[in-house]
Amino acid sequence: MATSLLRVCPPGELLRPLAVPERLLLGPGPTSSPPLLLLAPRRGWSSSAGARGAGAMLASVLPPQVMDEIKAGIQYAFQTRNRLSLALSGSGHCAMEAALFNLLERGDTVLVAINGIWGQRAAEIARRVGANVCELLKPPGKYFTPQDIEQGLVQHKPLVLFITHGESSTGVLQPLEGLGELCHRHGCLLLVDAVASLGGAPIFMDQQEIDVLYSGSQKVLNAPPGSAPISFSERARDKLLRRKTKPPSFYLDMGCLANYWGCDGEPRRYHHTAPINSFFSLREGLALLAERGLESSWERHRANCSLLCQGLLDMGLELFVEEEQARLPTITTVRVPEGYSWKDITAFLMDKHGVEIAGGLGPTAGKVLRIGLMGCNSTRDSVERVLGALRDALQRCPRSRL
Ligand code: PMP
Structure with a gap:
């Protein structure tokens, strides 16, 4: 008689202890990550959670107070007072998709500044939305001048311009001064990727008139990968409100997420299960940036x-x-x-x-x-x-x- 119905054995390699070399x-x-961020949280929540250490479940839902602290940390790091500021449950790509999925509808024209892989990725995502994607090109290692941008705006009349602040594939820092004002003069919204630069190079979301800004947890914030700060200006929010169709992703629908993060003044409703431990670590990464x-x-x-x-x-x-x-x-x-x-x-x-x-x-x-x-x-x-x-x-x- 067969002793087991299983045809696939428990994998031996999984039964050995996990080896993580020091690097x-x-x-x-x-x-x-500093140990503090992996052992997050430093204060408060650890005692009620009982255990303190990587892998411990810190809460079953993210406490609203911690969500509010994360939002305040994002507003500080981005230098914005936007009420629609929150963290996404996903990596930097999740933020790219959230920005483009929510800002664009089929047929909208988007101008993508491409001087490395991130512009290429943004163009690819925008094409999947069905947007009319126009490309503004520079060789890798170079950046865009306001004149380059203005030419693109005049020629293509886009609704959105995508540009990368810290081009991590080439090592270029894109100057942002004046671009927001330029875009607005041409009836266009400015979308900036600051995954690799936030906290490491100056960026002023409100003063620089950036409409959508996002970053990631695993760069200067030193938190584990898997959460992504994002913020929308009032101009960008208006564009979301004027949409004729729903965004193609439910998970990344900023309307739902605004409610989930308490940004819309309505009682918070369940939307998805947050990666709670990642958000605690993100809170601590933002706290370190604020302290320093x-x-x-x-x-x-x-x-x-x-x-x-x-x-x-x-x-x-x-x-x-x-x-x-x-x-x-x-x-x-x-x-x-x-x-x-x-x-x-x-x-x-x-x-x-x-x-x-x-x-x-x-x-x-x-x-x-x-x-x-x-x-x-x-x-x-x-x-x-x-x-x-x-x-x-x-x-x-x-x-x-x-
Ligand atoms: N944008 C930039 C500028 C990046 O450096 C990265 C990650 N290297 C991303 C977007 C994508 O982020 P993730 O790998 O966290 O999805």
């Missing part, structure tokens, strides 16, 4: 990035972004040195030094190494460690003689 994550994100202050965070990222760039130049390496002002303070791109393979270098750093950096992405794949200094990882110590590891790699990794 310093200096890639483009996720970043190393935005301005000091921006300055720290600037100073450590410039130390890193100088160290790379001193080693004879070539930075991908030529113009110093255009370098993203959170993620630095350096050309793969002649004769080396980027894979050998990243593997060597990981194996011999316990340091993670990344190769290129999208248009920079195979061409660059990407080094992230974000949040708690933006320190002089991290700079010295990664430079030392790279120096060692250049001496010990194989080099082709071609």
